[in-house]
Amino acid sequence: MAILSREQLCSTFVNGAIPSQKDFCDLIESVLNRRDDHFFGFWQQGMKYCQGDVVIHDKAIYMLNIPEDSDEDCLPEGGGMEDNEDNQGNGKPAEGCICSVTPPDVDKRWCLLELTVDDGDWVPREVDGEIVTVYNLKAKIGIGTDNPQTRLEVTDRQYGSVQVEPNDATHPSVKLLQLEPGDETEPASVTREVSYQLADSAKWITDSLGYAFVRQIKETDDEVSIAKTAKGAKPAPPKPDAAPPVLLFITSEGKQRAKVGIGTEEAQGLVHAHQPGRGDMVVNPGNHNEPSIVIMNTEAGGNGHYLMSGVAQQFAYFQTDASDGFRFRKGASLSDVLKDPKQEETESLMVIKGNGDVGIGTEEPESKLEVKEEGSGTIRLDLSNDNPAVSTINLRPVEDFPVTYHAFGVDDDAGTFITNAPKGFVFKKGGEYGKYDNEVNINQGDKLVYISQDGKLGVLTNDTPESFELEVEGRAKFLTSHLETDGSNIERTGDLLPPDPMKPLEGGVLEKLEKLQPIKFKWKGHTNASKLGEQIGFPAQMMYEVLPELVIKSGGKKSVAYGNLTAVLVQAIKDQQVLIKQLEQRLCDLEEQFGTGD
Incomplete structure (x- = not known):
């Protein structure tokens, strides 16, 4: 043998x-x-x-x-x-x-062969004060294989292999191989592999579609009910096994960028987070050059609107297809929002409607731009009409007064100021900038000009003019002045002739002028003419008592129409001429009678 x-x-x-x-x-x-x-x-x-x-x-x-x-x-x-x-x-x-x-x-x-008792395979180490023996085998161990390629290799030729190399020349690694089973003539081949390497940074490497992290499904309610079913009772049939939910999926498309899916295996961008029945968030979707984030609403009964935010080379942008546009809101505290965000507990600070109208302080802007503060008012910039306009509206009117507004705009012919305020317009000289919010406080400053609702103009008056179309609390200068006393404008009611023209001193203007006593005076300090020095004129009360037609009462005060006094003086001169002629005739008669003439 x-x-x-x-x-x-x-x-x-x-x-x-x-x-x-x-x-x-x-x-x-x-x-x-x-x-x-x-x-x-x-x-x-x-x-x-x-x-x-x-x-x-x-x-x-x-x-x-x-x-x-x-x-x-x-x-x-x-x-x-x-x-x-x-x-x-x-x-x-x-x-x-x-x-x-x-x-x-x-x-x-x-x-x-000399075999030492201590060959270094078992190494005692002290851990937390206790001696722990560690197996320090330096050989290659194969489980399921007689030819291990790494320090530890566990192989099942039907399913795959696990290879561990803790002391590789560069870094330790763990590799999982998916095998295609072989036969007597063809060895098993590797179809997919994934490895974990630990160097300066931890690395996961794979040639499969990517990485999927799934949650282990716990015992279902059906399984629990079957386990609790009494002996002899027929349990309800179990539901078909559902696929374990994907928690995290990492993949890539060839040599292109990686994609990470959270809750989804079909990432539409660099990072795609999906929550069924609620929504999605995608970072850098598609092949856009600009970095962007897309948030989608997938609530039941919704219409899948989205919000995109991104940054281009020259600008940042927000984009949406939501029918009601954008809303910027002030909400509850962060802790409350993270627990249970409720829309009814928020306050809309600004909205941008689907048609581009912007509302600040209101969710329903009525113009292209509306800024509103309840208890105060609103400002509207309106482009809905042919002519653009800006309007300020007071929403807290005094009792029995209407809501007032002040609008200004321009048309093809002129710029326009409009108001329904009872006292019309007032122009003021404001206080110093930066003090007491003067720049936004319309209730401060010195009044310069009033324009009433009926067109009366008051210059340096304390209030809107009531009796005069032009009221000036101060000096007025004219190069010329005309009164339009055209017959189309006046209706004659009489003349200034004395009752008996041949007796001008009886009941005529000469008699009245004799009652007038001209005075010298100075304007008081509260007037705007106090610095003009000594003046000559008539007290208004005296003029009112003699010639009331030349005096107008306004707000408890009397004003004299000095211009109209000219007509009185003309009539007085004419009456004097009559009187002079009468005296000349008497003088001639006396000279003829007494022979004292030339």
């Missing part, structure tokens, strides 16, 4: 050969002695051993080490070895083999 190698044994049983008795004997001998692993158990005298074979003798392990320059042969006493393939049929052992007669502890060709 010969001890054959694995390859030699396999060659005996191929090509339809029928094994002989000798073939079976060689097979038995080879299996029992297993020369392939070089271990032959206890040393037997006269047994053939080859280079590297290992035996046990006298409680020690020996390995055969034949020197290369040795030409010694060893044959058993009384004959030789049986002729076979190994001894080449000449009774001598094959090259590199000997017939061992001398015990290994005497034969120097046998080397004693």
Whole structure:
């Protein structure tokens, strides 16, 4: 019987050969002695051993080490070895083999293997004050494989392999391989792999579609009910198993950018977070060059509106297809919002409607821009009419007064100011900028000009004019002034002639003028003419008593129409002329009578 190698044994049983008795004997001998692993158990005298074979003798392990320059042969006493393939049929052992007669502890060709008690495989370490023994094996371990490629390899040829390399030349790693099962002629092949490497940074590497993190489904209610069903009772059929929900999915498209899906395996952008029945958020969707974020509403019964925010090279932008536009709101505290955000607890600060109208303080702007403050008023910039206008509206009118507004705009012909305020317009000189909010306080300042609702103009007056179309509390200068006393404008009611034209001193203007006493005066300090010095005129009360037609009462005060006094003076001159002529005639008559003339 010969001890054959694995390859030699396999060659005996191929090509339809029928094994002989000798073939079976060689097979038995080879299996029992297993020369392939070089271990032959206890040393037997006269047994053939080859280079590297290992035996046990006298409680020690020996390995055969034949020197290369040795030409010694060893044959058993009384004959030789049986002729076979190994001894080449000449009774001598094959090259590199000997017939061992001398015990290994005497034969120097046998080397004693020294096995130390502490080979470093088990290392004691102190952890938190306690001694812990750590297995420090440096060999490769294979589970399910006789040819491990890493320090630890666990392989199931039908499903896959796990390879661990904790002390790689560059960094430790763990690799998972998906295998395509092989057969007797085709080894298993790798179809997908993923590895985790730890260097300066942790790296996950895969050639699959990406990474999926799923939640382990717990025991379903059906399974619990089945477990609790009484003996003999027929349990309800279980529901079909649902796919585990995807928590996180990381993938890429070829050499393009990575995509991360949270709650979805179909990421539409760099990061895509999906919550069923509520909405989605996508970072950098599609192939846009600008970075952007899209938030989508997928509530039940909704219409899938979105909000996009991004930054281009020259500007930032917001974009939406929501029918009611944008709303900027002031809400509750962050902790309350994170727990249960409620729309009814928010306050709209600004809205941008779908048609572009903007409302600040209102959700329903009535113009292109409306700024509103309840309890105060609103400002509207309106472009809905042909002519643009800006209107300020007072929403807190005094009792019994209407809501007032002040609008200004421009048309093809002129700029326009409009108001329905009871006292019309007032123009003021304001206080210093930066003090007391003067720049936004319309109730401060000195009144300069009033324009009443009926067109009366008051300059430096304390209130809206009531009696005069032009009222000036101060000096007025004219290069010329005309009164339009055209017949189309006036209706004559009388004249200034005395009752008896031949008696001008009886009941005429001369008699009235004699009652007037001109005075010198100065305007008081509260008037705007106090610096004009001494003036000449008539007290209004005196004029009222003599010529009431020249006096107008307004607000309890009397004013004199000095211009109209001209007509009185003209009539007085005419009356004086009548009187002078009468006196001249009397003088002539006396001269003729007494002869005293020329």
